Amino acid sequence: MNTKFSIKDLNLHYGSFKALKDINIEIPENKVTALIGPSGCGKSTFLKTLNRMNDLVNNVKIDGEILLEKENIYASDIDITDLRKRVGMVFQKSNLFPMSIYDNIAYGPRIHGITNKKELDKIVEKSLRGAAIWDEVKDRLNKNALGLSGGQQQRICIARALAVEPDVLLMDEPTSALDPIATLKIEELIKELKKNYTIVIVTHNMAQATRISDNTAFFLMGELIEYGDTKEVFNNPTNEKTKDYVTGRFG
Ligand SMILES: Nc1ncnc2c1ncn2[C@@H]1O[C@H](COP(=O)(O)OP(=O)(O)OP(=O)(O)O)[C@@H](O)[C@H]1O
Numbered sequence: 714m715n716t717k718f719s720i721k722d723l724n725l726h727y728g729s730f731k732a733l734k735d736i737n738i739e740i741p742e743n744k745v746t747a748l749i750g751p752s753g754c755g756k757s758t759f760l761k762t763l764n765r766m767n768d769l770v771n772n773v774k775i776d777g778e779i780l781l782e783k784e785n786i787y788a789s790d791i792d793i794t795d796l797r798k799r800v801g802m803v804f805q806k807s808n809l810f811p812m813s814i815y816d817n818i819a820y821g822p823r824i825h826g827i828t829n830k831k832e833l834d835k836i837v838e839k840s841l842r843g844a845a846i847w848d849e850v851k852d853r854l855n856k857n858a859l860g861l862s863g864g865q866q867q868r869i870c871i872a873r874a875l876a877v878e879p880d881v882l883l884m885d886e887p888t889s890a891l892d893p894i895a896t897l898k899i900e901e902l903i904k905e906l907k908k909n910y911t912i913v914i915v916t917h918n919m920a921q922a923t924r925i926s927d928n929t930a931f932f933l934m935g936e937l938i939e940y941g942d943t944k945e946v947f948n949n950p951t952n953e954k955t956k957d958y959v960t961g962r963f964g
Pocket residue numbers: 727730732750751752753754755756757758759770
């Protein structure tokens with residue numbers, strides 16, 4: 714099993730507040746890694762360090778090392794646009810642009826210099842197929858993406874992330890705004906996507922973590938308390954705090 718991210722002694726401060734404390738973790742390739750823990754424990758902060766999204770926050774200070782296949786993504790010579798192309802992100806709520814489905818998907822590739830219509834057509838179809846939504850939208854590619862249902866919009870967001878051919882997909886509670894059926898569709902999709910992508914997902918939904926993830930990391934107040942095989946973390950946790958959390962005693 715290959716390691717995709719190797720994180721060593723990662724600390725993150727927002728001003729004087731320490732949001733991540735000495736995080737050490739290896740994230741395997743082509744697996745789903747779930748990040749769980751109570752609100753405010755640092756899950757999203759950690760997720761965003763993986764494609765340097767926190768760089769955009771004022772007063773943030775990050776130290777330690779995050780290797781993406783042996784390359785330190787915090788090295789001064791790293792190309793951040795290229796990093797975000799390799800490590801895509803899907804948010805809690807759909808953040809599609811008020812434009813056609815086609816243009817939403819073609820947006821990233823166009824930014825990266827692809828202008829040929831035939832090539833873009835191919836990318837759009839491949840990405841929509843990859844996100845299991847091609848059949849639902851193939852006859853309305855020129856319609857406004859915001860006219861789709863919430864679940865469909867999330868799959869378009871995933872397609873948009875796939876369009877620039879990433880290696881990794883970061884997902885921050887991608888189903889929290891969806892009904893159970895739309896949630897199930899995204900979960901099925903995630904299981905399919907891990908064949909080709911490494912997935913790291915923040916979820917508040919414990920059942921979801923057990924359904925879709927291979928590994929689970931439990932965070933508490935900025936610390937990584939426990940990390941391992943999802944079945945072990947949920948059924949046989951080594952730490953009392955993990956046990957309390959996964960059995961619903963707090964959080
Ligand atoms: N931009 C910011 N500036 C200052 N503090 C921040 C910022 N973003 C997050 N924090 C603080 O860092 C801590 C971790 O926040 P984070 O959003 O990572 O937690 P989380 O576990 O993802 O929470 P939730 O499950 O509620 O989304 C919290 O105390 C939060 O208030």
